[in-house]
Amino acid sequence: MRLVRLMAALTAFAVLAACATTDVDPLSADMRPSEETDEAGLWLRMDEAEDLLQQSAVVVRDPALNAYLDEVFCNVAGEAYCDDVRVYIVEQPYFNANMAPNGMMQVWTGLLLRAQNEAQLAFVLGHEFAHYRQRHSLEQWREINNVANASVLFSVGVAAAGVPNAAVLGNFTLAAQLYGYGRDKEREADAFGFDYFTGAGYDPDAAAGIWEYLIDETEASDSERKKRQIARASIFSTHPVTAERVETLRRFADDAETGRENEEAFAAAIAPFLNDWLADDLVLRDFGQHLYLIDHKIEAGENLGVLYFRRGEAYRLRREEGDFDRALDNYRKAVLFDDVPAQGWMALGDALQRRGENAEARAAYGKYLELMPDAPERAIIEAWLEEKE
Amino acid sequence: MMVAFVRNGCLAGLLVTAMAGCVGITPVTGPLDVDGAYRITLGETWSAYPRDTRTKLRNLTIDGDALNSLTFAASLEDGHTLIKTYDRERLLPVYRSDMSQTEVVEFIRDSLSVGGMADATITSLRPEPFGPLEGVRFDVTGATQRGLNMSGTGKAAIEDGKLHLIIYTAPTEYYFELHEYEVNEILGSIELL
Structure with a gap:
């Protein structure tokens, strides 16, 4: 002791x-x-x-x-x-x-x-x-x-x-x-x-x-x-x-006085980066968290072309039952908005090609190549278009 | 939050350093069989690291793997990841046997990103035979976390749902071009076994 x-x-x-x-x-x-x-x-x-x-x-x-x-x-x-x-x-x-x-x-x-x-x-x-x-x-x-x-x-x-x-x-x-x-x-x-x-x-x-x-x-x-x-x-x-x-x-x-949110200024500042940052987030492959984030942003009603495209990408990569259909549905919505990234058309073409809807796929690929003349996938797309002629 | 990230990085670095002291690096040249699936032919003498049993990746280098790195694997199955991790719960890019050619290249790019390449970007992908198989050839650019610009090129193909791939990466300045001819010859030499 x-x-x-x-x-x-x-x-x-x-x-x-x-x-x-x-x-x-x-x-x-x-x-x-x-x-x-x-x-x-x-x-x-x-x-x-x-x-x-x-x-x-x-x-x-x-x-x-x-x-x-x-x-x-x-x-x-x-x-x-x-x-x-x-x-x-x-x-x-x-x-x-x-x-x-x-x-x-x-x-x-x-x-x-x-x-x-x-x-x-x-x-x-x-x-x-x-x-x-x-x-x-x-x-x-x-x-x-x-x-x-x-x-x-x-x-x-x-x-x-x-x-x-x-x-x-x-x-x-x-x-x-x-x-x-x-x-x-x-x-x-x-x-x-x-x-x-x-x-x-x-x-x-x-x-x-x-x-x-x-x-x-x-x-x-x-x-x-x-x-x-x-x-x-x-x-x-x-x-x-x-x-x-x-x-x-x-x-x-x-106990505090009310103040400003400045939601619009913030949204405008990050909008040019939204597609790239969501792509970075998807690399982590946490589909649950990623889809929650996108759904939350879709509710806000801004940047819908980017957001529907990115939601389609998440479903495509997740590959659960029904996800290819969900992906296609989101790509179709995305291209209705002016802010859809050019890759949205590429993704739509791929999704349609997977379903054998070749005429629609051809049109989507065409739009993509029109928007992205130097697209990295050009040779792959042109080979497919040639094969289906 | 940052500390855990740095701590994991330090741990991985220490493990690599510790393991490097035990690894047998052997010189290789001429024909090289890859897991009984395909054969490539090396014109120069490369230094070969042993095949990683988790990722099934093999790595060759001439000047050291930070300066030029030829990585290849054969017959990767559905659900396979290219990232070496001891964390069984970690979510990672995985290969799916129903991937299109563009998706295979996306899987490789995302794996490079998770592996630490900043701004990994596919600059070109095009159809190119992988031996007798329909393959896809791709070029990639990126940078190390410290800011050194990197370039890469590679080829992949799916045979009966299993993925074969070869990727070459090197610093853009000087080293990529130094062995580019040799790498193109290797990528053109693929024969299925």
């Missing part, structure tokens, strides 16, 4: 001695850390990462879209912080945004694809900006160092006392803190982000709205793991999209 008390006392002493303070003041505008600090080291590593990101093929460089996101960010963060954060649009089909301590923010196209209006985007940008301004990365870095020191000591202490399972538990708590900012910082970022985006005049319901949508979409997923992750509340859900988080944001919204 004396040995256990001695181990506990030694461990507690060592933990306290190893801990650095994790409480830091918010960053002021145009502020860079002093060179001799651990924070400067973090910034330097992130500056190197940013250099790589700038050269990367996955960065979306479209000037109009980048200008739009910069404008929304400046609305939310205020002019003083406008130049402190660089927003990079990254072509990845997952719902994600992240913030580095040096002001490098990534917004992934899977998030832009799923946001329904500018207010929802503004909330996410405000949330990420809060991570930056509250210096959460620095706090996290210091917490990890402290926990790592404590974890090692905890392992040594309990192993010496003959309790190996408890040693394993010590490493689990460390792992939980390494992945993501942690629930407390996410809650804080939600609270500050909410203030930033409502302060800029956006609709307060958008904050809970984007998470509610994401939960519904994930429940439609073909991946049991994704469904489990969204439902699970444990120490490991460090970026928690939980009922509690949504409820908190709903409560904030109840």
